[in-house]
Each structure stands twice: as C-alpha cells, then as structure tokens.
Amino acid sequence: MFLIPDAVVRFYHRMASPPHFYTFTEQCMPWLVGVFVILVSAGLVGGLYLAPADYQQGDSYRIIYIHVPSAWMSLFIYIVMAVAGAIGLVWRIKLAEVVLVSSAPIGAAFTFIALVTGSLWGKPMWGTWWVWDARLTSELVLLFLYLGVMGLYGAMDDKRVASKAVAILALVGVVNIPIIHYSVEWWSSLHQGPTVITKTGKPAMHSSMLIPLLLMALAFKVYYVIALMQRARTELLSRERNSQWVKNKIAMGAKL
Amino acid sequence: MKVARKQRLILIALMVVGTGIATAFALKSFNENLMYFFSTTDVVAGKAPKDALFRLGGMVVKGTVIRPDKGMMVRFTLTDFSKEVTVEYTGILPDLFREGQGIVAHGKLNTQGVFIAQEVLAKHDENYMPPEVKASLKKKATTEGKL
Structure with a gap:
C-alpha cells in the first residue's frame, strides 16, 4: 500500500477500532447535523419556493427534489454496502461489517421513497402509477436486495457469520447497480433518460432548478452519514457489550 | 498483503x-423482452406482433391530432423520425400528451395497419426549464429560421 500516504493509513486503522470510532462519531455529530440543516433548508427553499415552474409540468415537477436525490442515494448506499462487504470479507474488519448492516435499512428507506414519489408523479404525468419497464423493475429489485440483506442478517444469531453471508449477498447484488443506471439507455423505457449527467455533458435542466437539486442531493448524503453513524454506534454497542471499552463507557456514565 | x-x-x-x-x-x-415498447419503424417493418397486444412508442407528429367525429375518439400519427404509424384512441389522455411529445400506447394493429390503443401514456423527456426560457428558445429558433 505504498501509494496511500501514511496519515491516511493511520486514520483508517484508528477508525477501524470500535472505541475510537464511537468517540469520534460522537464528536462529529453536532457538526454534521448543523451542515445537514443548512443544506436541507437551502435546498427546500430553493426547490419549492425560488425555482421557477417547469414549462411542461408546472409545479408538479418539484417532486424531483425528493425523488432524484433519494434514487441517487439508493444506488450510492448499495455501493457503500458492497465495498464495506468486500473490506469485511478480506480484512475481517468488524467496523466494515457494522457499516454494511447499518446501511441496509437506510438504503431500503431511500429506495422506497424513490419508488413512492415516482409513482405519485407518474399517475398525473404518465397516466399510470406503475409500469414494468426496465428502470422501475430494476429499482424494485434493489428494494428487495436491501430487504434481503436485512432479513438474512436478522435470521442468523452469530453476527460475525451473518455479516459474511450478507457481504456476499451485497456483492452479488452489486451487478444490479449499473443495470439501474443504464436501464434507460440500454432499453426503451417509459422512464426518461438522465437529466443531470447527459451524453452531451451539459445538464438538460435550467441552473435555477439544478442548483437546489444538487443541494438536496448533498443534504441527503449528509443525512445518510448521520443516520449511518447513529445505527453503527448502537450496532457496535450491542456487538461489543462484553468488551472492556463498553464497560468503561458505562462506568464513566457516558451518554448512550 | x-x-x-x-x-x-x-x-x-x-x-x-x-x-x-x-x-x-x-x-x-x-x-x-426488456424493451418496453416497439418503435414505429419496427411496426412498419413487421417486427411487432400481428394479433397480440404490444406497446408502441414515438413522437406525436405536430398537427396530426384530430377528433374525427367530434367525440372521445382521437386520431394522431406517431413517428420515430423515419417511419410513421397512425394511432386511434378513445379515452382520457394524460397531462403531458401534446403534439411533439413522446408517448407510449398499448394496443394492437387492425387489418388496415392502424394501431388501436387501449391505453396511452405520456413519456416525459429529460428537459426541465422555466416557461420564459422555453419561449426565448422558440423565439431564437424562429429568428434563426428566418435568416
């Protein structure tokens, strides 16, 4: 690992230690929540109030400010899960396993939001709640993959073994991610093609609408980090309940 | 390692x-099977099923939307900028249905090669802009056309 600077390696190793992760995330939390509140308020005011109505859809298009960031997060979180799964399998790092299992419910929630908001928009705009085109079907499969990871993990008592099983499921399922992304280009679908990252390299969206969308996307990313840290902390405490550092934390009267 | x-x-x-x-x-x-719809070129080339229901996608040709007997039945032409197919539909059209927009119709061909649709869905494109920008784009296009 000669390409990676020493400081990064050291940070990585320290973060992999559960007690250090626990303390570090506690210190980060207020800052992250602050950044999230600023981003989400800017994004919502920009998207729902400042951005103009669309020339075709009027105000109905504004659901994009929830739908698109949620859909992006549903893909992003799955990739995080798969990478964490690979790290957990190869290096047997406990924290990677915790990141994997803690991400699944958050990813499932974002996928669900993307599907529901898309459906609500689809009824008036397309004329139907649901169609079995490539994009919608592959996104639904993604929801089932998340639910599968959650179910499989919950079904096994030995959490180290369960982590290995869900890591393999997450890695196999990662093949669905490029399928979802390219579904609208590979096959004819009712779902429209990409707006922000187009083939011409220029977003097919006016900047007054695009900036709030990107702010919302950033806000959702920060929200994911917050939710992930909270879930990972409780997961760590329950896994390490017999270890000395947890006992010390309790003895010191640390906030749980 | x-x-x-x-x-x-x-x-x-x-x-x-x-x-x-x-x-x-x-x-x-x-x-x-993963293709959601057939293009108008597929239909003209005879690639679409003859007696079964299928989906047909294309752009509504400008100026072709008519209601022949002033009723609910609407007739229009779909194109993929190469071949054209005539579609007939009786029912309520979605909000985004308009001339020059993409749509997906579900139905089958009759013996005259007219597509009888049971359902018409509007396909939204990837463009988002305020109405003023659209108006100025249109203006620019027409002035350039004159030159």
Whole structure:
C-alpha cells in the first residue's frame, strides 16, 4: 500500500477500532447535523419556493427534489454496502461489517421513497402509477436486495457469520447497480433518460432548478452519514457489550 | 498483503466479475423482452406482433391530432423520425400528451395497419426549464429560421 500516504493509513486503522470510532462519531455529530440543516433548508427553499415552474409540468415537477436525490442515494448506499462487504470479507474488519448492516435499512428507506414519489408523479404525468419497464423493475429489485440483506442478517444469531453471508449477498447484488443506471439507455423505457449527467455533458435542466437539486442531493448524503453513524454506534454497542471499552463507557456514565 | 487476504480478495473479485458476466449474457438474451415498447419503424417493418397486444412508442407528429367525429375518439400519427404509424384512441389522455411529445400506447394493429390503443401514456423527456426560457428558445429558433 505504498501509494496511500501514511496519515491516511493511520486514520483508517484508528477508525477501524470500535472505541475510537464511537468517540469520534460522537464528536462529529453536532457538526454534521448543523451542515445537514443548512443544506436541507437551502435546498427546500430553493426547490419549492425560488425555482421557477417547469414549462411542461408546472409545479408538479418539484417532486424531483425528493425523488432524484433519494434514487441517487439508493444506488450510492448499495455501493457503500458492497465495498464495506468486500473490506469485511478480506480484512475481517468488524467496523466494515457494522457499516454494511447499518446501511441496509437506510438504503431500503431511500429506495422506497424513490419508488413512492415516482409513482405519485407518474399517475398525473404518465397516466399510470406503475409500469414494468426496465428502470422501475430494476429499482424494485434493489428494494428487495436491501430487504434481503436485512432479513438474512436478522435470521442468523452469530453476527460475525451473518455479516459474511450478507457481504456476499451485497456483492452479488452489486451487478444490479449499473443495470439501474443504464436501464434507460440500454432499453426503451417509459422512464426518461438522465437529466443531470447527459451524453452531451451539459445538464438538460435550467441552473435555477439544478442548483437546489444538487443541494438536496448533498443534504441527503449528509443525512445518510448521520443516520449511518447513529445505527453503527448502537450496532457496535450491542456487538461489543462484553468488551472492556463498553464497560468503561458505562462506568464513566457516558451518554448512550 | 498477506497471502490469505490476497486470496480472499481475488476470490471476491472473481465472484463479482463472474456474476457480472452471467448477468450480461442473461440480459443480452432477454434484450427484446426488456424493451418496453416497439418503435414505429419496427411496426412498419413487421417486427411487432400481428394479433397480440404490444406497446408502441414515438413522437406525436405536430398537427396530426384530430377528433374525427367530434367525440372521445382521437386520431394522431406517431413517428420515430423515419417511419410513421397512425394511432386511434378513445379515452382520457394524460397531462403531458401534446403534439411533439413522446408517448407510449398499448394496443394492437387492425387489418388496415392502424394501431388501436387501449391505453396511452405520456413519456416525459429529460428537459426541465422555466416557461420564459422555453419561449426565448422558440423565439431564437424562429429568428434563426428566418435568416
């Protein structure tokens, strides 16, 4: 690992230690929540109030400010899960396993939001709640993959073994991610093609609408980090309940 | 890197690549079934099913939307900028249905080669802009057209 600077390696190793992760995330939390509140308020005011109505859809298009960031997060979180799964399998790092299992419910929630908001928009705009085109079907499969990871993990008592099983499921399922992304280009679908990252390299969206969308996307990313840290902390405490550092934390009267 | 770790890493890489290749083959062989609709060129070329229901996608040609007997039945022409197909539909059209927009119709061909739709869905494109920008784009296009 000669390409990676020493400081990064050291940070990585320290973060992999559960007690250090626990303390570090506690210190980060207020800052992250602050950044999230600023981003989400800017994004919502920009998207729902400042951005103009669309020339075709009027105000109905504004659901994009929830739908698109949620859909992006549903893909992003799955990739995080798969990478964490690979790290957990190869290096047997406990924290990677915790990141994997803690991400699944958050990813499932974002996928669900993307599907529901898309459906609500689809009824008036397309004329139907649901169609079995490539994009919608592959996104639904993604929801089932998340639910599968959650179910499989919950079904096994030995959490180290369960982590290995869900890591393999997450890695196999990662093949669905490029399928979802390219579904609208590979096959004819009712779902429209990409707006922000187009083939011409220029977003097919006016900047007054695009900036709030990107702010919302950033806000959702920060929200994911917050939710992930909270879930990972409780997961760590329950896994390490017999270890000395947890006992010390309790003895010191640390906030749980 | 330790040998055991390296082996596990290679194993995982092989697994992901293997699943990827298997899925690519599966998708390749199901390619036709994954297409949500046929294009108008497919229909003219006779690639679409003759007696079964299928979906037809295309752009509504400007100035072709008419209601022949002043009722609910609407007739229009779809194009993929190469071949055209006439569509007839009785019912309520979605909000985004308009001339020059993409739509997907579900139905079948009659003996005259007219597509009788049971359902019409509007396909939204990827463009988002305020009405003023659209108006100025249109203005620019017409002035350029005059030159």
